[in-house]
Amino acid sequence: MTDEPIKLDPWANVEVKDYEKVFEEFGVERVTDDQKKAFKHHLFQRNLIVGHRDLGNIIKAKEAKKPFYCLTGIACSGPLHFGHKTIIDTVLMFRKFGAKTFFAAADLDGYLSRPKVRTLDEAYDFAAENIGHALALGVDEKDIYIQSRMPSRYYDFAFEISKKITPAEFQAIYGTMELGKISAVILQIADILHPQLNPFGKPMQGIVPVGLDQDPHIRLTRDMCAKFPQYKMFPPGGLYNAHQPGLREGTKMSSSHPETAIFLSDKPEEARKKCMKALTGGGNNLEEQRKYGGNPDICHSYATLKFHMENEKEVQRIYKECKAGTWFCGECKKLTADFVCDFLKAHQEKLKKTRKIADRMLEKE
Amino acid sequence: MTDEPIKLDPWANVEVKDYEKVFEEFGVERVTDDQKKAFKHHLFQRNLIVGHRDLGNIIKAKEAKKPFYCLTGIACSGPLHFGHKTIIDTVLMFRKFGAKTFFAAADLDGYLSRPKVRTLDEAYDFAAENIGHALALGVDEKDIYIQSRMPSRYYDFAFEISKKITPAEFQAIYGTMELGKISAVILQIADILHPQLNPFGKPMQGIVPVGLDQDPHIRLTRDMCAKFPQYKMFPPGGLYNAHQPGLREGTKMSSSHPETAIFLSDKPEEARKKCMKALTGGGNNLEEQRKYGGNPDICHSYATLKFHMENEKEVQRIYKECKAGTWFCGECKKLTADFVCDFLKAHQEKLKKTRKIADRMLEKE
Numbered sequence: 001m002t003d004e005p006i007k008l009d010p011w012a013n014v015e016v017k018d019y020e021k022v023f024e025e026f027g028v029e030r031v032t033d034d035q036k037k038a039f040k041h042h043l044f045q046r047n048l049i050v051g052h053r054d055l056g057n058i059i060k061a062k063e064a065k066k067p068f069y070c071l072t073g074i075a076c077s078g079p080l081h082f083g084h085k086t087i088i089d090t091v092l093m094f095r096k097f098g099a100k101t102f103f104a105a106a107d108l109d110g111y112l113s114r115p116k117v118r119t120l121d122e123a124y125d126f127a128a129e130n131i132g133h134a135l136a137l138g139v140d141e142k143d144i145y146i147q148s149r150m151p152s153r154y155y156d157f158a159f160e161i162s163k164k165i166t167p168a169e170f171q172a173i174y175g176t177m178e179l180g181k182i183s184a185v186i187l188q189i190a191d192i193l194h195p196q197l198n199p200f201g202k203p204m205q206g207i208v209p210v211g212l213d214q215d216p217h218i219r220l221t222r223d224m225c226a227k228f229p230q231y232k233m234f235p236p237g238g239l240y241n242a243h244q245p246g247l248r249e250g251t252k253m254s255s256s257h258p259e260t261a262i263f264l265s266d267k268p269e270e271a272r273k274k275c276m277k278a279l280t281g282g283g284n285n286l287e288e289q290r291k292y293g294g295n296p297d298i299c300h301s302y303a304t305l306k307f308h309m310e311n312e313k314e315v316q317r318i319y320k321e322c323k324a325g326t327w328f329c330g331e332c333k334k335l336t337a338d339f340v341c342d343f344l345k346a347h348q349e350k351l352k353k354t355r356k357i358a359d360r361m362l363e364k365e
Numbered sequence: 366m367t368d369e370p371i372k373l374d375p376w377a378n379v380e381v382k383d384y385e386k387v388f389e390e391f392g393v394e395r396v397t398d399d400q401k402k403a404f405k406h407h408l409f410q411r412n413l414i415v416g417h418r419d420l421g422n423i424i425k426a427k428e429a430k431k432p433f434y435c436l437t438g439i440a441c442s443g444p445l446h447f448g449h450k451t452i453i454d455t456v457l458m459f460r461k462f463g464a465k466t467f468f469a470a471a472d473l474d475g476y477l478s479r480p481k482v483r484t485l486d487e488a489y490d491f492a493a494e495n496i497g498h499a500l501a502l503g504v505d506e507k508d509i510y511i512q513s514r515m516p517s518r519y520y521d522f523a524f525e526i527s528k529k530i531t532p533a534e535f536q537a538i539y540g541t542m543e544l545g546k547i548s549a550v551i552l553q554i555a556d557i558l559h560p561q562l563n564p565f566g567k568p569m570q571g572i573v574p575v576g577l578d579q580d581p582h583i584r585l586t587r588d589m590c591a592k593f594p595q596y597k598m599f600p601p602g603g604l605y606n607a608h609q610p611g612l613r614e615g616t617k618m619s620s621s622h623p624e625t626a627i628f629l630s631d632k633p634e635e636a637r638k639k640c641m642k643a644l645t646g647g648g649n650n651l652e653e654q655r656k657y658g659g660n661p662d663i664c665h666s667y668a669t670l671k672f673h674m675e676n677e678k679e680v681q682r683i684y685k686e687c688k689a690g691t692w693f694c695g696e697c698k699k700l701t702a703d704f705v706c707d708f709l710k711a712h713q714e715k716l717k718k719t720r721k722i723a724d725r726m727l728e729k730e
Contacts, residue, residue: 152514159477162544166543
């Protein structure tokens with residue numbers, strides 16, 4: 001790694017590699033063992049949450065049974081993949097622990113920040129698709145909102161925020177003054193804070209699970225709270241999910257680069273082929289692997305299981321046996337492919353119904 | 366005048382002095398005698414409309430009895446004065462000639478583009494006040510909308526527009542990249558075009574009466590139509606009102622500079638004092654004035670009558686007698702003060718009722 005200052009670009013779709021450096025430079029904290037204990041959940045136990053800001057406030061609120069919220073959103077600029085599923089799983093985890101949950105179908109963001117989405121209509125189509133998936137994954141209809149279909153106060157608040165960000169500040173954080181991206185950012189800040197704003201909610205602690213590359217939004221949002229003392233908002237915490245490795249080396253799963261991802265709308269047999277072709281951590285041949293064991297930490301099959309298989313014992317067994325050289329890539333890839341296919345079949349069965357609900361939500365004004 | 370390029374700053378509250386130069390540089394056209402004839406109205410007859418873009422399209426639509434619209438708005442950043450009345454009179458004139466009319470209470474704009482409006486709540490208060498005045502001046506309640514209380518499609522459209530303006534373009538037109546002003550501009554473009562957008566209306570010719578200093582918004586708005594071919598919008602025309610001279614020399618009436626203006630909420634006796642103190646075009650003494658006549662063209666008393674007194678014969682009489690040296694500043698100022706006081710009394714009587722309607726409009730979400 002070089003010693004150049006790190007620039008986090010929320011729109012670049014580049015995987016953050018050197019977590020330690022980002023943590024140090026931007027003041028993101030590691031999750032402690034005590035914090036992991038507060039959330040008995042595989043996302044924490046398996047270190048799929050790599051860092052946070054102010055997670056302690058959420059633990060305190062949870063333990064004191066005070067209201068708190070968890071919000072995330074997905075830019076509607078392409079189909080959802082297994083990387084998105086992890087973000088949604090994180091929201092569902094917090095719901096289980098008592099959070100009010102909010103899921104933004106960020107269709108305006110999709111249009112505004114991605115050149116490839118050329119019209120709002122295209123973004124609306126992605127919104128319908130994404131909401132269908134979110135519902136099928138278990139998000140409640142009442143917890144989902146569509147950026148383009150909000151009450152006026154939400155937009156007024158986004159504009160209100162714009163007056164409080166200086167051009168120099170925006171340029172320093174994002175390295176651009178593109179007007180579409182400015183719009184995307186002020187909307188995103190309104191997203192994150194609106195659960196604390198009348199008439200949407202009231203001031204309370206909140207946490208926002210995102211990829212580490214989205215941290216610039218979190219920092220700017222936290223700074224904004226102090227600019228509106230009249231609203232008495234709490235600076236929300238951030239929670240940084242590890243990115244599931246993409247199918248090409250050195251990538252994260254990204255809908256902008258379809259070759260990197262298994263999509264929630266992939267045909268099961270198509271997904272099976274992707275799984276069977278994925279890079280593993282096996283030795284050069286069976287003999288070597290028996291002798292030295294495999295390396296699950298760089299294996300895409302194992303990553304899929306670690307991110308998505310809830311059965312803790314089975315995931316641990318595979319890890320140990322792989323390292324011990326008693327569990328091999330062929331059977332492991334087949335197990336992973338079966339797991340993914342079974343998941344997709346069940347998910348897509350639910351989707352038949354939830355996609356209709358999503359279409360209905362987009363029709364309403 | 367210097368030969369420097371002219372910069373029109375819509376937020377500077379500086380009176381445009383050299384109309385010819387602005388017209389030439391930015392392609393604004395003079396109103397022709399034929400065009401004046403198409404609108405038999407004192408605003409045209411008395412040259413209170415100083416220029417236009419594409420007024421011809423409106424005349425054609427009017428004569429072909431095709432739908433067309435007239436839209437204006439006032440930034441809610443202070444109380445209204447007689448300068449604002451002229452803009453509203455212009456809208457009322459177009460309504461008489463068959464236009465669908467729209468009046469924007471631009472509360473978001475007031476907050477976003479004026480440092481002195483420090484919170485949205487302050488802008489809402491100005492909005493209620495301004496709407497009360499607009500109603501009392503004769504604008505229909507159904508033709509008034511509040512920027513901060515619109516359906517989501519309006520805001521989505523403003524954001525949609527933001528993606529199509531490059532930073533270089535914005536900087537060149539406005540000389541700033543302040544985020545609040547960017548927001549104000551995209552909202553203003555959405556204002557001007559939304560009567561042509563589903564579900565608010567449909568594509569039709571439109572005209573926007575503003576002060577000449579607001580022409581940058583008109584130019585940018587016209588350019589935007591081509592960026593959204595899917596909406597089939599007509600580039601709206603612009604209509605440039607002369608600014609009623611402010612009470613201090615070299616100013617226009619401006620709510621940012623209260624010493625320059627007679628406000629619609631001034632107590633009649635307060636307004637009378639302002640009228641009696643105003644600069645006239647009289648000679649150094651009565652004798653000189655008898656001999657050489659007065660100069661109504663630089664007289665603030667006459668300006669008030671020319672802008673606001675509908676009685677054409679009386680205005681012409683005063684002009685002629687002043688020039689002939691048979692009508693003097695003392696009696697003229699008294700007549701003007703009486704006219705203003707009578708107007709304000711009647712207006713403020715109506716205001717008692719209309720202000721309640723305005724408050725109710727702002728309560729509704």
